[in-house]
Amino acid sequence: MFDAQRPGDTVDQKETKISARNVQVYYGDTHAIKDVNVDIESKSVTAFIGPSGCGKSTFLRCINRMNDTIDICRVQGDILLDGEDIYDKKVDPVQLRAKVGMVFQKPNPFPKSIYDNVAYGPRIHGLARSRADLDVIVEKSLRRGAIWDEVKDRLHAPGTGLSGGQQQRLCIARAVATEPEVLLMDEPCSALDPIATAQVEELIDELRNQYSVVIVTHSMQQAARVSQKTAFFHLGNLVEYGDTSQIFTNPKDERTESYITGRIG
Amino acid sequence: MNDQHIVSAFDRDLEGVQALVMKMGGLVEAAILDASKSLKNRDEELAERVRKADAAIDELEDTINAQCAQLIALRAPTAIDLRLVLTVMKITGNLERIGDYAKNMAKRTSVLVHMTPVEGARGGLRRMAREVQLMLKDVLDAYIQRDAELARDVLERDREIDQMYNALFREFLTFMMEDPRHISPCMHLHFIAKNTERMGDHVTSIAEQVIYLVTGKMPEDDRPKATRYDAE
Numbered sequence: 001m002f003d004a005q006r007p008g009d010t011v012d013q014k015e016t017k018i019s020a021r022n023v024q025v026y027y028g029d030t031h032a033i034k035d036v037n038v039d040i041e042s043k044s045v046t047a048f049i050g051p052s053g054c055g056k057s058t059f060l061r062c063i064n065r066m067n068d069t070i071d072i073c074r075v076q077g078d079i080l081l082d083g084e085d086i087y088d089k090k091v092d093p094v095q096l097r098a099k100v101g102m103v104f105q106k107p108n109p110f111p112k113s114i115y116d117n118v119a120y121g122p123r124i125h126g127l128a129r130s131r132a133d134l135d136v137i138v139e140k141s142l143r144r145g146a147i148w149d150e151v152k153d154r155l156h157a158p159g160t161g162l163s164g165g166q167q168q169r170l171c172i173a174r175a176v177a178t179e180p181e182v183l184l185m186d187e188p189c190s191a192l193d194p195i196a197t198a199q200v201e202e203l204i205d206e207l208r209n210q211y212s213v214v215i216v217t218h219s220m221q222q223a224a225r226v227s228q229k230t231a232f233f234h235l236g237n238l239v240e241y242g243d244t245s246q247i248f249t250n251p252k253d254e255r256t257e258s259y260i261t262g263r264i265g
Numbered sequence: 266m267n268d269q270h271i272v273s274a275f276d277r278d279l280e281g282v283q284a285l286v287m288k289m290g291g292l293v294e295a296a297i298l299d300a301s302k303s304l305k306n307r308d309e310e311l312a313e314r315v316r317k318a319d320a321a322i323d324e325l326e327d328t329i330n331a332q333c334a335q336l337i338a339l340r341a342p343t344a345i346d347l348r349l350v351l352t353v354m355k356i357t358g359n360l361e362r363i364g365d366y367a368k369n370m371a372k373r374t375s376v377l378v379h380m381t382p383v384e385g386a387r388g389g390l391r392r393m394a395r396e397v398q399l400m401l402k403d404v405l406d407a408y409i410q411r412d413a414e415l416a417r418d419v420l421e422r423d424r425e426i427d428q429m430y431n432a433l434f435r436e437f438l439t440f441m442m443e444d445p446r447h448i449s450p451c452m453h454l455h456f457i458a459k460n461t462e463r464m465g466d467h468v469t470s471i472a473e474q475v476i477y478l479v480t481g482k483m484p485e486d487d488r489p490k491a492t493r494y495d496a497e
Contacts, residue, residue, distance in 0.1 A: 221341055248343045250481030260343045262270050 017042035017182060017212040018063060023077035025058055025067065032058050034236040035077075040229070045204055045213040047223035047244065050233035051259065056216050059233070060184050063214065064100035065093045081182070098125050101180035105187040107167030109159035109174070114151050117159040117170055118142060121178040137177055144206070145173030146199035165196040172200065176207070183207060185215040189222060201226050220260055224248050232256045275340050282332045282353055283409070286360075289325040290405040292318065293360045294398050296367035297464065301394035303371060304457065305387050307378045315371035322364040329357045348481065352474040356408070359467040359474075363401070366460040370394075373453045380450045383440055386433075390454065393429045393461050396422070400468045408475045416475035419468060420484065426465035433458040 018040040025033035033055045040046050048056035067073040109117050118138045128134035142148040147169040189197040204226050217223050230247040232240045240256045251257045270276050303311035333354050400419050407415035437451040476484045
């Protein structure tokens with residue numbers, strides 16, 4: 001809440017990590033995102049909130065070009081990561097997704113061992129020089145995913161054998177294993193119990209020391225707890241974007257106010 | 266913005282707690298009026314009733330605070346709802362303090378009726394109490410109608426209360442210099458005047474809460490302070 005004042009924050013000024021300019025997204029004839037302009041800061045957590053179908057997940061998926069996989073989806077406008085257009089022809093989406101990691105709503109571990117789930121990214125991107133290196137990365141990632149203590153004795157058991165909450169934390173561990181610069185989270189806690197949710201939120205807070213985290217959430221309280229900036233989407237429009245503390249105490253737009261206070265709007 | 270929550274029980278909770286604030290406000294207004302009436306008419310019985318009635322005000326404060334705590338815990342209010350709960354808690358605190366000052370006025374009245382009356386002092390006190398009670402009524406109206414303009418008007422009017430207090434202060438000083446036997450009753454009367462002036466400050470604080478509730482911002486503090494302590 002008051003962590004804008006955290007030590008260190010005054011030293012490194014917030015820079016713009018992701019900059020979206022006049023972004024339009026169409027699914028066939030449906031205009032899903034309407035002229036969205038937003039600057040997402042580095043080293044902070046940005047929450048996207050809004051009712052179902054408002055476009056927040058669609059917009060999130062634009063940031064690592066996940067919408068490329070949908071044939072009828074067209075993206076217009078510019079999305080800049082560190083000033084470079086991610087939709088440029090020269091950009092390899094696979095490399096982009098190593099820099100911009102993603103965690104989905106439903107846990108989707110690979111049908112492999114817990115160890116291999118986490119080791120997969122570092123292996124294909126050549127981040128580990130030796131087996132020992134890889135062991136260190138796997139342990140570190142699993143610890144950051146707040147699941148190490150639960151799986152350290154069965155690293156070679158299949159990831160799919162874990163509980164839903166554990167699988168989700170495994171997926172987060174997998175996403176952070178490649179040391180992404182940006183982590184996109186699409187309702188990462190909707191399948192987790194309150195304890196695991198708190199652990200993931202703690203993890204998000206820790207991640208923002210180094211990365212930009214963008215989280216889509218239906219839990220307003222979660223957005224309020226974890227983010228420094230909040231963007232409210234409605235019917236494909238970015239209605240309001242500002243400091244989380246301002247959005248939740250004194251929103252400027254009536255639609256934002258109606259939504260966050262739980263009124264019909 | 267639509268006024269109703271999807272969860273209608275939330276609306277009922279918010280309305281319930283505001284109704285209690287209004288009830289409390291009504292009791293406090295009555296306490297001011299009765300206390301100042303008892304002072305003017307040297308009515309010890311009425312003063313005693315005011316003292317006893319304060320318990321109901323204190324009890325309402327506890328009930329409202331408990332309901333606010335429950336609202337925060339169970340409904341996690343945000344934006345206008347959050348500001349509503351926050352201002353209810355502060356306003357309740359202000360009302361409780363005003364109630365205490367009214368009770369104190371009644372207590373001093375019970376002492377004053379057994380002393381020689383000081384002629385000419387009670388009219389000013391009654392006018393001042395009446396004005397504070399009107400300001401309280403207006404600020405509660407402003408609160409219920411979400412009227413920031415009316416709240417600002419009340420803020421401005423507190424200056425008059427301060428001036429009334431200053432005038433009374435000088436008057437009591439003169440009485441005491443004239444005749445040392447006036448010192449005891451005038452000390453009590455002065456405390457009553459000071460407490461009434463403090464009531465005005467609490468009303469002002471409520472007005473600020475109304476402005477915060479409506480606009481999301483506290484008013485800038487540029488109100489000139491009229492209270493001076495130079496005795497001349």
